[in-house]
Amino acid sequence: MTAAPPSAADAQAAFARYPKPTAGQASRFLAQATFGPAPADIEAVMRDGYAAWLDAQLEMPPSQTHFDWLIAQGKNTEEFKGNGINAPLESTLWRKFISAPDQVRTRVAFALSEIFVVGVSAITASWPLFGAAGFMDLLAEHALGDYRELLTAVSRNLSMGCMLTYRGNRKEDPRTGRHPDENYAREIMQLFSIGLVLLNDDGTVRLVDGKPVETYTNADVQGLAKVFTGWDLDGPETDVGFHRRPMALNNALHSMAEKRFLGAVIPPGTDGHLSLARAMEVISGHPNVAPFIGTQLIQRLVTSNPSPAYVARVSTVFNDDGSGRRGNLKAVVRAILLDREARFPDLDSPAWGKVREPIVRFAAWARAFGATSVNGAWAMPDTTDNTIRLAQSPMRSPSVFNFFRPRYTPPVTELARRHLVAPELQITDETSVAGYLNFLSIYVDRGWEDLQTSYAAEMALAGDARALVDRIVLLLAGDAFSAQTAAAIAAAVEKIPAGRPRDRVRAAIMLVAATPEYLVQK
Amino acid sequence: MNRPDSPDRRRFLRRACALGAAGGALPMAVNLAALGAAAAQSAPAQSYKALVCVFLYGGNDPYNTLVPCDEAAYRAYARARTDIALPRQALAGTALTPEGSGGPGMQFALAPALAPLKPWFERGRMAVLLNVGPLVVPTTKAEYIGARVPLPPKLFSHNDQQSYWQALAPEGAASGWAGRLTDLFAGANAQRSFTGITAGGSTVLLAGRQVAGYRVGVQGSTRIELLQRDMYGSSDCTALLRRLITQPREHLMERELSRIAAQSIDADTRLRAALAGVAVPGDFSTPLAQQLQIVARIIAAREALGARRQVFFVSQNGYDNHTGLRDTHPALLGELGQALSAFQQAMESLGVAGQVTTFTASEFGRTLGSNGNGSDHGWGAHHFVLGGAVKGGRYYGTHPDIAVDGPGFVDNGRLLPTMAVDQFGAALGRWFGAEEDELGLVFPNLRHFDARAVALF
Numbered sequence: 001m002t003a004a005p006p007s008a009a010d011a012q013a014a015f016a017r018y019p020k021p022t023a024g025q026a027s028r029f030l031a032q033a034t035f036g037p038a039p040a041d042i043e044a045v046m047r048d049g050y051a052a053w054l055d056a057q058l059e060m061p062p063s064q065t066h067f068d069w070l071i072a073q074g075k076n077t078e079e080f081k082g083n084g085i086n087a088p089l090e091s092t093l094w095r096k097f098i099s100a101p102d103q104v105r106t107r108v109a110f111a112l113s114e115i116f117v118v119g120v121s122a123i124t125a126s127w128p129l130f131g132a133a134g135f136m137d138l139l140a141e142h143a144l145g146d147y148r149e150l151l152t153a154v155s156r157n158l159s160m161g162c163m164l165t166y167r168g169n170r171k172e173d174p175r176t177g178r179h180p181d182e183n184y185a186r187e188i189m190q191l192f193s194i195g196l197v198l199l200n201d202d203g204t205v206r207l208v209d210g211k212p213v214e215t216y217t218n219a220d221v222q223g224l225a226k227v228f229t230g231w232d233l234d235g236p237e238t239d240v241g242f243h244r245r246p247m248a249l250n251n252a253l254h255s256m257a258e259k260r261f262l263g264a265v266i267p268p269g270t271d272g273h274l275s276l277a278r279a280m281e282v283i284s285g286h287p288n289v290a291p292f293i294g295t296q297l298i299q300r301l302v303t304s305n306p307s308p309a310y311v312a313r314v315s316t317v318f319n320d321d322g323s324g325r326r327g328n329l330k331a332v333v334r335a336i337l338l339d340r341e342a343r344f345p346d347l348d349s350p351a352w353g354k355v356r357e358p359i360v361r362f363a364a365w366a367r368a369f370g371a372t373s374v375n376g377a378w379a380m381p382d383t384t385d386n387t388i389r390l391a392q393s394p395m396r397s398p399s400v401f402n403f404f405r406p407r408y409t410p411p412v413t414e415l416a417r418r419h420l421v422a423p424e425l426q427i428t429d430e431t432s433v434a435g436y437l438n439f440l441s442i443y444v445d446r447g448w449e450d451l452q453t454s455y456a457a458e459m460a461l462a463g464d465a466r467a468l469v470d471r472i473v474l475l476l477a478g479d480a481f482s483a484q485t486a487a488a489i490a491a492a493v494e495k496i497p498a499g500r501p502r503d504r505v506r507a508a509i510m511l512v513a514a515t516p517e518y519l520v521q522k
Numbered sequence: 523m524n525r526p527d528s529p530d531r532r533r534f535l536r537r538a539c540a541l542g543a544a545g546g547a548l549p550m551a552v553n554l555a556a557l558g559a560a561a562a563q564s565a566p567a568q569s570y571k572a573l574v575c576v577f578l579y580g581g582n583d584p585y586n587t588l589v590p591c592d593e594a595a596y597r598a599y600a601r602a603r604t605d606i607a608l609p610r611q612a613l614a615g616t617a618l619t620p621e622g623s624g625g626p627g628m629q630f631a632l633a634p635a636l637a638p639l640k641p642w643f644e645r646g647r648m649a650v651l652l653n654v655g656p657l658v659v660p661t662t663k664a665e666y667i668g669a670r671v672p673l674p675p676k677l678f679s680h681n682d683q684q685s686y687w688q689a690l691a692p693e694g695a696a697s698g699w700a701g702r703l704t705d706l707f708a709g710a711n712a713q714r715s716f717t718g719i720t721a722g723g724s725t726v727l728l729a730g731r732q733v734a735g736y737r738v739g740v741q742g743s744t745r746i747e748l749l750q751r752d753m754y755g756s757s758d759c760t761a762l763l764r765r766l767i768t769q770p771r772e773h774l775m776e777r778e779l780s781r782i783a784a785q786s787i788d789a790d791t792r793l794r795a796a797l798a799g800v801a802v803p804g805d806f807s808t809p810l811a812q813q814l815q816i817v818a819r820i821i822a823a824r825e826a827l828g829a830r831r832q833v834f835f836v837s838q839n840g841y842d843n844h845t846g847l848r849d850t851h852p853a854l855l856g857e858l859g860q861a862l863s864a865f866q867q868a869m870e871s872l873g874v875a876g877q878v879t880t881f882t883a884s885e886f887g888r889t890l891g892s893n894g895n896g897s898d899h900g901w902g903a904h905h906f907v908l909g910g911a912v913k914g915g916r917y918y919g920t921h922p923d924i925a926v927d928g929p930g931f932v933d934n935g936r937l938l939p940t941m942a943v944d945q946f947g948a949a950l951g952r953w954f955g956a957e958e959d960e961l962g963l964v965f966p967n968l969r970h971f972d973a974r975a976v977a978l979f
Binding site (some may be wrong): 169413428430485 | 580602604675676678680682693694695697701732733734736737738739741746747754755761762767772774776777778779782783785789790839842893894896899933935
C-alpha cells in the first residue's frame with residue numbers, strides 16, 4: 001500500500017513552490033497540456049511559471065465552437081445533410097487543435113473524446129458532421145466542469161444516442177418479450193465511468209480473496225438499460241439546431257418498471273428525468289470513477305504507466321477538490337498536469353512517458369512552426385488511412401473502444417513482460433509506421449492545402465545547422481532529446497548546401513519527428 | 523514455459539529435422555533462415571497449410587445468420603424474435619440439407635444474403651458449427667445461474683470476448699492461440715515474420731512467444747517513401763533517417779517503435795519481391811474481400827516466401843447491431859458470403875483448397891429476443907469453416923430448443939454454448955499439425971472437454 005496521499009491544499013502549496021521552468025521544461029509541459037508547444041507559449045510558461053500559466057488557461061471560456069464556425073462557414077445546407085460528406089468536420093476540429101487560444105480545454109476535450117467515443121459515421125441523423133462537432137463542443141464545455149454534469153450531458157446527447165443506439169429505445173414489452181436496448185447501459189459503466197473491476201484509489205485492482213471483483217453483472221446492465229428508454233431527438237430535422245439540444249423524453253416509451261443496478265433501486269413508476277438523474281448520481285458516485293477516469297486522463301496527457309502514487313494523488317482531488325466538491329474536472333486536470341511526477345520525472349527511465357498520438361504529432365508540427373490556414377478554409381484531410389496518413393482521425397473511431405485501448409500491451413515485448421501498457425502502440429504496426437513517415441514527408445515539405453508556414457524563424461537559423469536543430473528539438477521534444485542524436489542530425493543536415501535553407505529546415509524537422517526519441521513523449 | 527528440454531521444444535527440433543535441417547544451432551535467426559530455405563527446397567509442396575480467421579467484430583447475430591426454418595422451429599424463432607425475424611418465405615432458396623443422419627433436430631437455412639455459401643456447403647467444402655463460445659468447463663444453465671462452475675471472465679464485454687476468442691483470456695492476454703500454435707512450427711518458415719499475418723488490424727490471435735502478427739495493407743506492404751530517394755539530395759540524411767528509426771533503444775516504447783520500423787523495412791523488401799506479378803483472379807472489391815485478396819496473393823507466393831505454416835487474420839466491422847438489425851445485418855452478411863466464396867474459389871484455382879482452412883469467429887452471439895429493432899450481446903453463436911480438407915456439408919455441435927426460458931438459453935435469451943472455443947480451435951490446430959499434448963498447451967481449458975468431439979477434418 002502507498003502512503004496516504006497529500007491533501008489538495010498541500011499539493012497547492014507545492015505547486016506554487018516549483019521553480020520557473022527552463023525552455024525545454026516549458027516545452028515538455030506544453031506537449032502534455034496542449035496540442036503542442038508554440039514559441040510564444042514556451043516564453044509565457046517560462047515567464048509565468050507552470051501554475052500561473054495553467055490557471056490562466058483554465059479560466060478561459062470556450063473559444064468559438066465548432067458548431068458556430070460550421071454555421072459561419074455556411075455548412076448547414078442541404079449539401080451536407082447526408083452522411084459521407086463530412087469533410088468540414090475535419091476543418092473545424094483541426095482548426096481548433098492548431099489555433100484555439102483555449103488550448104488546455106481543447107486538448108482535454110480531445111482526450112475526453114477518446115473516452116466518451118463518438119464516430120461521425122455512426123450518427124444516424126441529418127447533418128452528422130454537426131452532430132460530431134456539437135459533441136466535441138459539449139466535451140469542451142464540460143471538460144473543466146463537473147464530471148456528473150459531463151456524464152449527464154453525454155447521456156442526453158443525440159450523437160451518443162446514435163452511437164450507442166439508445167436513441168428511440170423503448171421500454172420492455174412483456175407481451176412480445178421485447179427488452180430495452182442494453183448497449184448504452186453496458187458501455188456507460190464499462191467505458192465512461194467505472195470499468196469492469198473494482199479499483200483502489202491508486203488505480204490498482206482491488207483484490208478480494210486474491211481475485212478481482214467485477215463491478216457489475218448482466219443483471220445490472222438489464223436494470224440500467226431501462227433508464228435509457230424513451231429518449232430521442234428534440235424537434236424536427238429542418239435545421240441543424242436539434243443537434244445542440246439534449247434528447248427529449250417521451251415518458252410513454254420510458255420504462256416505469258423497477259430499475260435495479262449497482263445496488264441502487266429506482267422504484268416502479270419513476271419517470272425518465274428522475275430515473276436519469278438518479279442513475280447519474282449512482283454511477284458518478286461510484287468509488288471507481290476517480291481512479292478509472294483519472295488514470296485515463298493521465299494516460300491521454302502525460303504518461304501511459306503512472307505510478308500508483310500519482311494516480312492516488314489525482315483520485316484524491318477527484319474525490320474532493322479541497323472545497324468538498326467531487327468530480328471537479330478543472331481541479332483534476334490541474335492536479336494531473338502539475339503533479340511532481342509529470343513535472344519532474346526521471347527522463348532516463350525506460351518506461352516513462354507515452355507514445356505521442358499521431359493526431360497530436362501533426363497538430364504539434366503546425367503549432368511549433370506557425371502553420372496556419374492562409375485562407376481560413378482549413379481544408380484538412382480525414383487522416384484515418386494507415387499507409388499515407390495517420391491511422392487515426394478525430395471523431396472517426398470505428399467503435400466506442402477508440403483507436404486504442406487504455407490497457408493495451410503489445411504482445412511479445414519487454415513492455416508486456418514488465419506488465420506495462422502502451423495504448424498508442426495498438427495502432428503502431430509495420431504499415432502505420434511507414435504511413436506516418438509518408439504523411440510527415442508531405443506536410444513538412446509543403447504543408448497541407450491551405451495549411452502553410454514560411455518557416456521564417458527556422459530559415460533564419462538554417463546557416464547554422466546545430467542552432468537550427470536545437471530549435472526544432474526544443475519545439476518538438478523539449479528537454480527530452482539526446483544531444484547525441486541532435487548532433488547527428490545537425491551533421492547530416494549540414495551536408496545540404498547552405499544555399500538551400502528551406503531544404504535544411506525541412507530535412508531537420510523530418511529527421512527529428514521521425515525518431516523514436518521524439519515519438520515517445522516524456 | 524520455454525525450457526530448453528520442454529516437450530514442445532523437443533518436438534520443435536524434431537519437426538525442424540523432419541523438414542530437412544540440421545538442428546545444431548537452431549536458435550540463431552540466420553540459421554533459421556537457412557533452414558527455411560533448405561526446407562523450401564526439400565519439403566513437398568503439399569506440406570503447406572494455412573488457417574484464415576475471418577473475425578466478425580461487434581458480435582454476429584447467430585439467429586439471422588443461420589435461421590431455423592422447419593415449421594416448428596421457425597414458429598418458435600419468429601415468436602421469440604418478433605420484429606427482427608427474417609420472413610420464412612425468404613429462406614426457401616438457402617435451406618441447407620446436411621449429409622448423413624443425426625444433426626441438430628431442426629432444419630436451418632442460411633440467411634438469404636449468404637446464398638453464395640450454399641454451393642460450398644453442398645459440395646462438402648463448408649461445415650457449420652452450432653453454438654460455440656467461450657467456456658471454462660462444460661456448463662449447464664443451473665450451474666451458470668448458481669455460479670457453481672468457473673465462467674469465462676467478463677462475458678458480454680466486446681473487447682474482452684474478442685480477446686477470449688483470440689487468446690482464451692480477456693483483454694491484456696500475452697499471446698493468442700494461433701500464435702502459440704505457430705510457435706510449434708517456428709522452424710517451418712524461412713521468414714518467421716511471415717508466419718502470422720494480419721490484414722484485419724491489430725489482433726492478439728497471432729502473438730506467439732517470439733513474434734506478434736505482421737501487418738499488411740490490402741495492397742501488401744507499405745513502403746517508407748523517404749527511404750527510396752535521397753532526402754533533399756542528401757544521401758547522408760537518408761542514411762541517418764534509416765539508422766535513427768531502426769536502431770535499438772533503451773526506452774521500452776522507443777525500442778518497440780524501432781523494432782516495428784526495422785521489421786517494416788525488411789518485410790516490405792521481401793514481400794514486395796515475392797508478390798511482384800502475383801495476381802489472384804476473382805471479385806475482391808469489398809473491404810473484406812480486399813483483405814482476403816491479399817491473403818490469397820501471399821498464399822500464392824508461399825514458395826517465394828519459404829512459408830510452410832501460416833495463419834492469417836482478416837476482419838469485418840459492424841456486427842454490433844443493437845439497432846437496425848434487419849437493415850444492416852443482411853448487407854454485412856452479403857459482403858461476408860461473397861468474400862468467403864470468392865476466396866474459396868481462389869484457393870481452388872491455386873490448387874491449395876485442401877491446404878487452406880478458413881473459419882469465422884466473433885466475440886459473441888446475440889440475444890434471441892428483440893430490443894425493438896436489434897439484438898443485444900449474447901454468448902454462444904454459429905460459425906462457418908471452409909476448405910477442401912473440411913468434412914463439410916454437415917453441422918457440428920448441437921442446438922437447443924428455441925425457448926428463452928429453456929435450458930439452452932441464459933439471461934433472457936443468450937445461447938449457452940455447448941461447444942467451447944477450445945474445442946473448435948483444437949480441431950483446427952490438430953489439422954494444422956499439432957499433437958494432442960501440444961493442443962493442451964495452446965488451448966488451456968481443452969482438458970475439461972472432449973478434445974476430439976469436433977471431428978471437422
